[in-house]
Amino acid sequence: MNEASPIATADSTPVEARKSRTALLWLILPLAALGLAISWLLIADPLKNFGNGAPPVENLTFERTILSSDGIRILVRAGGSEPMAIAQVQVDGAYWRFTQEPVGPIGRGATAWLHLPFPWVLGEAHAINVVTNTGATFEHEIAVAVPTPTRDATSLASQALLGVLVGVVPVAIGMMFYPALRGVGRNGMNFLLALTVGLLAFLFVDATAEAFELAGESAALFQGQAMVALAAAASFLLLMTAGRRRGVPTGLALAIFIALGIGLHNLGEGLAIGAAFAAGAAGLGTFLVLGFMLHNITEGIGISAPMLKVRPPLWTFVGLALLAGGPAVIGLWIGSLAYAPQWSALFLAIGAGAILQVVVEVTAYLMRSDGRSSAALTAPATVAGLAVGVAFMYVTAMLVKV
Amino acid sequence: MPKVGTWFREKINRRGLLWGGISAAGGSVICASGASLAQSGHSGHAAVSVAAPASIRDHGAAHGAMITVGEVDDARNGFDPAKLLTDWETGSVSTLPDGEILRTFEVEAVDKEIEIAPGIMFPAWTYNGRVPGPSLRATEGERLRIVFRNSGSHPHSMHFHGIHAARMDGVPGAGLVDPGEEFVYEFNARPFGCHLYHCHALPLKRHIHKGMYGLFVIDPDPARHPELADVTRSRLLGTPENAEWQEFAMVMNGFDTNFDDENEVYAVNTVAHAYMKRPIRIVRDRPVRVYLANIVEFDPINSFHLHANFFDYFEQGTTLTPTLRTVDLITQVQAQRGILEFTYRDHETGLYMFHPHQSEFTELGWAGMFDVVEAVA
Numbered sequence: 001m002n003e004a005s006p007i008a009t010a011d012s013t014p015v016e017a018r019k020s021r022t023a024l025l026w027l028i029l030p031l032a033a034l035g036l037a038i039s040w041l042l043i044a045d046p047l048k049n050f051g052n053g054a055p056p057v058e059n060l061t062f063e064r065t066i067l068s069s070d071g072i073r074i075l076v077r078a079g080g081s082e083p084m085a086i087a088q089v090q091v092d093g094a095y096w097r098f099t100q101e102p103v104g105p106i107g108r109g110a111t112a113w114l115h116l117p118f119p120w121v122l123g124e125a126h127a128i129n130v131v132t133n134t135g136a137t138f139e140h141e142i143a144v145a146v147p148t149p150t151r152d153a154t155s156l157a158s159q160a161l162l163g164v165l166v167g168v169v170p171v172a173i174g175m176m177f178y179p180a181l182r183g184v185g186r187n188g189m190n191f192l193l194a195l196t197v198g199l200l201a202f203l204f205v206d207a208t209a210e211a212f213e214l215a216g217e218s219a220a221l222f223q224g225q226a227m228v229a230l231a232a233a234a235s236f237l238l239l240m241t242a243g244r245r246r247g248v249p250t251g252l253a254l255a256i257f258i259a260l261g262i263g264l265h266n267l268g269e270g271l272a273i274g275a276a277f278a279a280g281a282a283g284l285g286t287f288l289v290l291g292f293m294l295h296n297i298t299e300g301i302g303i304s305a306p307m308l309k310v311r312p313p314l315w316t317f318v319g320l321a322l323l324a325g326g327p328a329v330i331g332l333w334i335g336s337l338a339y340a341p342q343w344s345a346l347f348l349a350i351g352a353g354a355i356l357q358v359v360v361e362v363t364a365y366l367m368r369s370d371g372r373s374s375a376a377l378t379a380p381a382t383v384a385g386l387a388v389g390v391a392f393m394y395v396t397a398m399l400v401k402v
Numbered sequence: 403m404p405k406v407g408t409w410f411r412e413k414i415n416r417r418g419l420l421w422g423g424i425s426a427a428g429g430s431v432i433c434a435s436g437a438s439l440a441q442s443g444h445s446g447h448a449a450v451s452v453a454a455p456a457s458i459r460d461h462g463a464a465h466g467a468m469i470t471v472g473e474v475d476d477a478r479n480g481f482d483p484a485k486l487l488t489d490w491e492t493g494s495v496s497t498l499p500d501g502e503i504l505r506t507f508e509v510e511a512v513d514k515e516i517e518i519a520p521g522i523m524f525p526a527w528t529y530n531g532r533v534p535g536p537s538l539r540a541t542e543g544e545r546l547r548i549v550f551r552n553s554g555s556h557p558h559s560m561h562f563h564g565i566h567a568a569r570m571d572g573v574p575g576a577g578l579v580d581p582g583e584e585f586v587y588e589f590n591a592r593p594f595g596c597h598l599y600h601c602h603a604l605p606l607k608r609h610i611h612k613g614m615y616g617l618f619v620i621d622p623d624p625a626r627h628p629e630l631a632d633v634t635r636s637r638l639l640g641t642p643e644n645a646e647w648q649e650f651a652m653v654m655n656g657f658d659t660n661f662d663d664e665n666e667v668y669a670v671n672t673v674a675h676a677y678m679k680r681p682i683r684i685v686r687d688r689p690v691r692v693y694l695a696n697i698v699e700f701d702p703i704n705s706f707h708l709h710a711n712f713f714d715y716f717e718q719g720t721t722l723t724p725t726l727r728t729v730d731l732i733t734q735v736q737a738q739r740g741i742l743e744f745t746y747r748d749h750e751t752g753l754y755m756f757h758p759h760q761s762e763f764t765e766l767g768w769a770g771m772f773d774v775v776e777a778v779a
Contacts, residue, residue, distance in 0.1 A: 085521065086521075087472075087519070087520065087521030087522040088470050088471060088519055088520065088521060088522060089471075090666075090766070092765075093762055093765055093766060094468050094765030094766065095468065095469060095470045095471075095519070095674065095675070095765065095766060095767060096467055096468055096469075097467035097468070097469060097471055098471060116467075117467045118467070131519075131522055131659065131666055132522075133521050133522060133523055134523060134659075135522055135523065135524055135657075135659025135660055135666065136659070136660050137659070137660045137662075137666060
């Protein structure tokens, strides 16, 4: 095929054809060298002297636990240096009959379901201990045993209600301050925008910390820490680029970005809550829901702040509230039905990147709308707004931190 | 919505509080569960009905599920738990010039990977390739010579619980054998009783729990105990009186498969649930004698409980009359041992369970059944 090109482009100089052929050669050569190195490693086994008789490295991560009337099902992911064979399973320190699907050794990165016909006790704790053929053990704790929510309308509806209560309602209530805030002067505006930056900064720190924590629970092969950092950076850069395609975002556009950032963050949170539901933490008190609502009201104020100088139609507010709070519902659903810590970590990281983007944009907007550029950042009203925003989030978080 | 997920994950950690209650509840169902499981394979017997709380009953047949899954490959292990029960190693006998009887045993230390529960391999250190090591059996007063060869990868020894010289103690400096070396332990067989031997190389915990232990039974000599000649003869292997008894060697052991100083598997004679899946057949009319020793490492105590029956117990076997009469439970610390005598003569035939009355050990593999039958087919 390379022979044909000089003829087809007879007019182009043969030098150019030769050049591209050389480039192709230099592309093939390193790949061929890699192929050779791999075959040599596999055939000659030059590293056999490193074989010290030690058993293979084994690792097992528990990704899902389903409790139902026919016992316990757990989804495990193997991460060993070689395929791992599960020999026995203990529940609460007793060997228990189990079936595995698919049967046989579990390859690196592959998953398998273990089913135990175990008579678990409602509201109590159980411990699963998987013993492999080498005698290594991997423990998993079921902190509070409750039936795992199934895909029925009742449980989906009750989760949706919870998602709306802690996600959508507070954002909507925060937005109801909009008419009252419209009349504020320059200092008032600076205060509100700085307040928004403060609450977003709090969310950023919170989401990042939680993403790293969840990443630590996921299987090693996902490299959770790197995944969180890369996903956050990617989402930040992507949204910055997208946001500035038509100039620096202001007004409604900026409000949409804030709502999107908060929404992505809430999706990750929703996944974690849904998973907690599935793990048996459904004992959610009214007081706590009230705490979440109070805590999240600032999100509505934050979304409204950049729109104070425009007069958007009412449906915009509805759309923004759904964009910011709605993902909590979706997260709850997905989290309770199909959950693994890496997904929650991933969405929290994407949310963190998105929040960082709006922190940058709201700050830029603040400087521009003020007219004093960076001097506005150190104005008393700005500093006060920032402090109040962070402090409010911190103090209301105490209500929900048990 | 910050902190929500974090809160959930911290809030739900109630395990610590609940743990005690669960282990207590687990103990109450264990006996019945094992019975119904094993009986399902013996259609002639009535099923055990269990009064379970409603929450448990919902799980249907789950009660019979508390057992290891699969079968252990006895051929690969090179020993069969069913045969270990009656496989007495009597060595070779000759007469010394002064007329004394000399009994010689040959024992070799070998590294060997063994399957201690279906699918779970354990890198054991063994005597003669089996765990527990050979059940050595001699007669009171004989001269014993144990030729011990170490083909393992670490220094090993045989430390006998018996009466012997310091030189023969099998501890570092007195009979500790390096890999490739050999040592001959020599002493007289006394006192009669149910004893044991184990490796006394250091570190002791590791050498014991890796599998280096075995029974060391010295039968009483009828000539030395004329006052209880019948009893003595019944204890002496090879006599017609002894042949009436159904004798079993049982060593209660455990295995720490992940080397965290806690046992993952408990058993009698190594293989978890071996006698649960294949009950030990005994003839109803003939008496039973169990030579029992505890060698479990890491746990301070072990025990033996017999279902639906009581037994006489001879602590360390050094007496001809029971040291405990009519008990259905005895406890043993590590290296404690004794002889159990009982009969199912007045019972119905059927499956009778035995296990330690530490539910933890039972649920991790140490449980078995006697299958009491009219006569061996």
